[in-house]
Amino acid sequence: MNVNGASVPALSLQRVRKVYAMGDSEVVALDDVDLEVAPGEIVALVGPSGSGKTTLCSIAGAILSPTSGRVVVAGTDISGFNPKQLTAVRRDLVGFVFQSVNLVPFLTARENLLVVDEIGKRTGAPARARADQLLGELGLADRAKNLPAQLSGGQRQRVAIGRALMNDPKLVLFDEPTSALDSKLGMAVMELIQQEMKARGTAAIVVTHDERITRFCDRSVHMDDGRITKS
Ligand SMILES: Nc1ncnc2c1ncn2[C@@H]1O[C@H](COP(=O)(O)OP(=O)(O)O)[C@@H](O)[C@H]1O
């Protein structure tokens, strides 16, 4: 299913529709969305609250299934995948960084990276080496043994970035990664995201309300009311 060659998009969404059932009514969160992200490309996803950005990331990241349409991640069509297959996609192909960071509070920075190891493709010593390498690259070598509560907001977000990169994903989904940070720190984290993605040739979607962040991205895609309005 995986096709070789750099020309295979990191993500291809084709006429993707997502309808949430809300009691008797329905919410159309994604309304026939088409989007292609090239390998190594960083796309900013901009739009008002409720426009469907998180839903799009969740579907691209195999957390949610679309109501209809095709979802192809790094050459693998995941549209008809069962939950077990979707778990494998989350483990092998994609990484997530959420606004709320979601670190495990009772694990150290290093252990938060190694959590991925339990389900991931590396185990034991190679996983520990990978975690230490990433912590070093992210400027956290001397914070490896700290608990999340002992880290600043920016440091926590860097741990979350490291965790998302543990398994060398083809695509990383950043859902408002800087919204909980002050603007200076937000820009620094964005610069780091840009550097890390470009150094690895990893594609990314970065959801943001902040137009200043789009300059760290290769292009911007705008959403409104479940549709892509301009690219
Ligand atoms: N689990 C859900 N059940 C019902 N409606 C939802 C659910 N998640 C999101 N929605 C609705 O879908 C629309 C898009 O939401 P979302 O993707 O979270 O937008 P954004 O991330 O741009 O704020 C909104 O109208 C929201 O209320």
Ligand SMILES: [Mg+2]
């Ligand atoms: Mg959202």
